[in-house]
Amino acid sequence: MSSPTSAAVRLTDILPTAGPGEIQAWLRSVAGPAERRHQVSRLSRAELRRLGEVLDGRTAEILLESLDDELAARAVTAMDAAVAATLLAGLDTDHATDILREMRAPARDSVLSAMPADRSEALRRVLEWPRESAAAHMIPEALAITSELTVADAVEQLRRDAVELRVDAHTSAYIYVTDRDRRLLGVAAFRDLVLADPGRHVSELMNDDLLWVSPLTDAEEAAQALEDHNLVAVPVVDADMRLLGILTQSTAAEIAEEEATEDAERQGGSEPLDMPYLRASPWHLWRKRIGWLLLLFVAEAYTGTVLRHFEEEMEAVVALAFFIPLLIGTGGNTGTQITTTLVRALATGDVRFRDVPSIVAKELSTGMLIALTMALAAVIRAWTLGVGPEVTLCVSLTIGAIVLWSSFIASILPPLLKKCRLDPALVSAPAIATIVDGTGLIIYFWIAHLTLAQLQGL
Amino acid sequence: MSSPTSAAVRLTDILPTAGPGEIQAWLRSVAGPAERRHQVSRLSRAELRRLGEVLDGRTAEILLESLDDELAARAVTAMDAAVAATLLAGLDTDHATDILREMRAPARDSVLSAMPADRSEALRRVLEWPRESAAAHMIPEALAITSELTVADAVEQLRRDAVELRVDAHTSAYIYVTDRDRRLLGVAAFRDLVLADPGRHVSELMNDDLLWVSPLTDAEEAAQALEDHNLVAVPVVDADMRLLGILTQSTAAEIAEEEATEDAERQGGSEPLDMPYLRASPWHLWRKRIGWLLLLFVAEAYTGTVLRHFEEEMEAVVALAFFIPLLIGTGGNTGTQITTTLVRALATGDVRFRDVPSIVAKELSTGMLIALTMALAAVIRAWTLGVGPEVTLCVSLTIGAIVLWSSFIASILPPLLKKCRLDPALVSAPAIATIVDGTGLIIYFWIAHLTLAQLQGL
Numbered sequence: 001m002s003s004p005t006s007a008a009v010r011l012t013d014i015l016p017t018a019g020p021g022e023i024q025a026w027l028r029s030v031a032g033p034a035e036r037r038h039q040v041s042r043l044s045r046a047e048l049r050r051l052g053e054v055l056d057g058r059t060a061e062i063l064l065e066s067l068d069d070e071l072a073a074r075a076v077t078a079m080d081a082a083v084a085a086t087l088l089a090g091l092d093t094d095h096a097t098d099i100l101r102e103m104r105a106p107a108r109d110s111v112l113s114a115m116p117a118d119r120s121e122a123l124r125r126v127l128e129w130p131r132e133s134a135a136a137h138m139i140p141e142a143l144a145i146t147s148e149l150t151v152a153d154a155v156e157q158l159r160r161d162a163v164e165l166r167v168d169a170h171t172s173a174y175i176y177v178t179d180r181d182r183r184l185l186g187v188a189a190f191r192d193l194v195l196a197d198p199g200r201h202v203s204e205l206m207n208d209d210l211l212w213v214s215p216l217t218d219a220e221e222a223a224q225a226l227e228d229h230n231l232v233a234v235p236v237v238d239a240d241m242r243l244l245g246i247l248t249q250s251t252a253a254e255i256a257e258e259e260a261t262e263d264a265e266r267q268g269g270s271e272p273l274d275m276p277y278l279r280a281s282p283w284h285l286w287r288k289r290i291g292w293l294l295l296l297f298v299a300e301a302y303t304g305t306v307l308r309h310f311e312e313e314m315e316a317v318v319a320l321a322f323f324i325p326l327l328i329g330t331g332g333n334t335g336t337q338i339t340t341t342l343v344r345a346l347a348t349g350d351v352r353f354r355d356v357p358s359i360v361a362k363e364l365s366t367g368m369l370i371a372l373t374m375a376l377a378a379v380i381r382a383w384t385l386g387v388g389p390e391v392t393l394c395v396s397l398t399i400g401a402i403v404l405w406s407s408f409i410a411s412i413l414p415p416l417l418k419k420c421r422l423d424p425a426l427v428s429a430p431a432i433a434t435i436v437d438g439t440g441l442i443i444y445f446w447i448a449h450l451t452l453a454q455l456q457g458l
Numbered sequence: 459m460s461s462p463t464s465a466a467v468r469l470t471d472i473l474p475t476a477g478p479g480e481i482q483a484w485l486r487s488v489a490g491p492a493e494r495r496h497q498v499s500r501l502s503r504a505e506l507r508r509l510g511e512v513l514d515g516r517t518a519e520i521l522l523e524s525l526d527d528e529l530a531a532r533a534v535t536a537m538d539a540a541v542a543a544t545l546l547a548g549l550d551t552d553h554a555t556d557i558l559r560e561m562r563a564p565a566r567d568s569v570l571s572a573m574p575a576d577r578s579e580a581l582r583r584v585l586e587w588p589r590e591s592a593a594a595h596m597i598p599e600a601l602a603i604t605s606e607l608t609v610a611d612a613v614e615q616l617r618r619d620a621v622e623l624r625v626d627a628h629t630s631a632y633i634y635v636t637d638r639d640r641r642l643l644g645v646a647a648f649r650d651l652v653l654a655d656p657g658r659h660v661s662e663l664m665n666d667d668l669l670w671v672s673p674l675t676d677a678e679e680a681a682q683a684l685e686d687h688n689l690v691a692v693p694v695v696d697a698d699m700r701l702l703g704i705l706t707q708s709t710a711a712e713i714a715e716e717e718a719t720e721d722a723e724r725q726g727g728s729e730p731l732d733m734p735y736l737r738a739s740p741w742h743l744w745r746k747r748i749g750w751l752l753l754l755f756v757a758e759a760y761t762g763t764v765l766r767h768f769e770e771e772m773e774a775v776v777a778l779a780f781f782i783p784l785l786i787g788t789g790g791n792t793g794t795q796i797t798t799t800l801v802r803a804l805a806t807g808d809v810r811f812r813d814v815p816s817i818v819a820k821e822l823s824t825g826m827l828i829a830l831t832m833a834l835a836a837v838i839r840a841w842t843l844g845v846g847p848e849v850t851l852c853v854s855l856t857i858g859a860i861v862l863w864s865s866f867i868a869s870i871l872p873p874l875l876k877k878c879r880l881d882p883a884l885v886s887a888p889a890i891a892t893i894v895d896g897t898g899l900i901i902y903f904w905i906a907h908l909t910l911a912q913l914q915g916l
Contacts, residue, residue, distance in 0.1 A: 033686045034807045065688055159653055195617055228491045230523050230708055250688055253711045260718040261802050268798025269791055277803040282823035289795050290831055296791050301839050303783035321779050325761035325895050333727055333754050333888040337747050340726025344719050345735040349492045365740035373748055381759050429887030430791040437783050
């Protein structure tokens with residue numbers, strides 16, 4: 001890629017004496033957003049304040065776009081309120097509100113108050129929507145024209161609006177057509193308007209078959225709909241169909257990335273960190289992780305009860321204990337393979353609740369094949385440990401039974417959670433392993449009773 | 459969202475007698491791409507062939523966009539070659555090549571041969587690039603103008619090109635500026651050209667500070683760069699800087715989604731399925747899963763060797779066996795929380811290899827907090843099982859030690875794999891659990907020797 005390879009200049013070294021030109025040169029010399037993020041994250045409050053004073057508008061925009069919202073909020077909070085207001089007023093509404101949301105209320109209010117009234121009002125309107133809603137992520141500056149205009153008048157109006165609304169490649173993809181009360185009627189492409197006969201009316205050119213979302217639509221669902229329909233933007237309209245703003249593909253991609261990160265963290269048996277890893281403190285990590293660890297510990301503690309219940313069996317045939325980690329480990333692994341695949345397929349919409357019968361049928365068939373393979377592997381392993389034919393039979397039967405049991409549980413839990421409106425990612429790898437551990441031990445000792453002569457009297 | 463709520467009409471019912479109008483009506487009546495996918499996936503070969511005959515161009519485009527590439531390839535393969543050629547020639551180059559890649563070579567060749575020569579040649583040129591490269595995902599129809607044109611001439615040329623190249627909102631975001639040999643010089647916005655004084659030259663308006671990628675850049679890296687820089691498209695240029703095509707944000711989002719799915723599947727201890735879950739056969743699932751299961755089985759089998767080695771200890775204090783699943787389970791859970799967070803942070807570029815010291819420091823600090831909490835939980839659990847103070851001490855010390863050990867291993871493995879140019883997602887939840895299981899048992903019996911009076915002689 002076309003990025004310079006080394007970052008000889010360090011921001012912290014040049015800051016004390018730099019002017020806007022040096023900062024621009026630094027920005028160009030730095031290899032990619034990750035390195036910028038890294039260098040900015042190491043600046044002190046005083047340095048961040050100084051940075052605000054020497055940034056020009058365009059450089060600030062590029063720099064703040066490289067940062068994650070939380071780091072950008074920290075930088076902006078450190079700056080003088082008037083400086084911060086100028087920088088934020090210059091950003092896309094969507095990006096500015098993302099940063100403002102991460103700031104503490106007093107700092108946010110003082111920055112908003114230092115902005116021109118119309119700009120701060122536009123930002124406040126978006127900030128009012130709940131964080132998880134589509135409206136919270138929209139850009140209010142949609143290009144809109146009324147349907148009764150002629151093409152010539154529409155193009156003339158758009159030329160003026162395009163400058164005033166500071167539209168970019170993301171926001172200018174579609175032109176929305178409304179009535180005089182800003183009620184959405186259809187959509188047109190800037191290109192089509194330019195190419196059309198100037199005397200025709202906009203209503204003749206527009207396409208009235210379009211997808212829209214309500215302001216309170218879940219942001220993740222709206223983003224998924226936009227990707228599914230392969231759109232560059234989707235309009236957000238209120239209950240009266242009045243156009244409030246647009247959700248762009250670039251925002252949708254950000255939402256999808258955050259969602260994938262949250263799902264990955266849940267799948268790993270942790271609460272989502274909700275902040276970049278490198279800036280999470282050990283206390284923060286502890287808080288996000290300890291709840292699940294303790295819950296899993298309590299669930300797993302059940303295995304101790306099961307084992308104490310079968311104490312006599314283990315004393316009679318101590319070789320049974322050798323295979324405990326192997327058997328429950330394999331059960332957990334089989335289940336984890338299935339749940340991770342299903343959680344992802346549910347997230348991308350590939351699989352829905354009504355597919356449960358075909359999922360279970362598929363997983364039990366696959367489970368049979370895997371059970372046979374693993375039983376064979378278990379025979380080989382038991383033979384190399386030299387535990388005798390009875391224990392070998394017991395271990396092979398058990399591994400097959402545990403694989404099938406684990407396949408069944410793992411194939412119904414994720415869709416079931418989705419049906420109950422819970423996040424399927426809660427069936428994490430540790431959770432499915434824990435569920436299979438205790439139940440797998442019961443299966444093990446039950447099969448041991450059936451197959452081992454020494455246990456018949458117990 | 460604005461989708462009709464019920465799908466009363468089923469494609470398979472209307473197909474025998476339907477004309478293009480009925481298919482359009484069906485498409486509008488169906489709630490979202492997932493339902494379309496579902497209904498099309500149930501059609502027989504003969505029904506798919508019939509579908510090809512009654513689809514008009516625009517409807518085919520919408521329908522094929524709702525399908526995943528593999529299903530679309532199956533549908534197109536079932537159709538008459540001439541019909542399939544017309545449908546595919548009408549799609550975006552990127553989408554058409556995605557589908558063609560999923561077809562078997564003979565079917566692909568006969569469809570390509572049935573297309574107009576210039577169209578099939580354009581598609582073949584993209585198909586030649588390796589699947590993982592940026593060029594394999596590009597759209598060759600970039601809008602380009604030469605720098606010495608006046609704004610008026612450029613706009614005139616673009617109006618002609620826009621119709622001929624069938625550009626849409628994705629491909630028309632940026633206008634690339636080249637020299638007469640199609641070497642990339644800069645970029646301009648259609649909007650800016652329309653707004654500018656018609657007598658000025660393109661070279662005065664263009665921005666020459668732009669990001670580009672080479673054809674063999676890894677598609678995932680190119681997609682990440684596009685997202686990082688918040689672009690709608692990025693140009694692909696050859697070694698002589700000649701413009702070959704563009705990679706759009708919509709393609710980048712698809713690449714990122716596929717990559718997240720592959721990572722999720724690897725993290726679950728399975729090879730990526732490389733096809734939609736619902737169409738994967740039990741044999742296919744078995745092939746993708748059994749390798750890892752056997753590898754993990756062999757690694758986990760080591761726990762049997764460890765336990766046989768400590769057979770005397772377990773016979774002396776059978777209560778030690780009660781805690782085996784709990785101790786190694788907690789170690790695996792702690793490790794999984796860390797690896798999943800790190801794998802995701804490495805994938806999004808939040809964390810790099812040089813961060814290893816700060817990762818290890820952070821995870822060991824967090825590990826200390828977690829070790830203390832879990833040791834306390836272990837005391838309570840041992841007390842409720844009534845195993846006496848010595849075993850209680852041993853179990854609490856072990857859980858703390860295993861948590862710290864697991865934190866250490868889990869915090870270095872993912873960045874180490876990345877450094878070795880392997881996918882960090884290979885440190886799956888089952889893999890880290892398996893590594894911690896065997897080593898955790900050694901820690902357990904070593905601590906047991908130090909703390910239990912009965913074991914002093916062994």
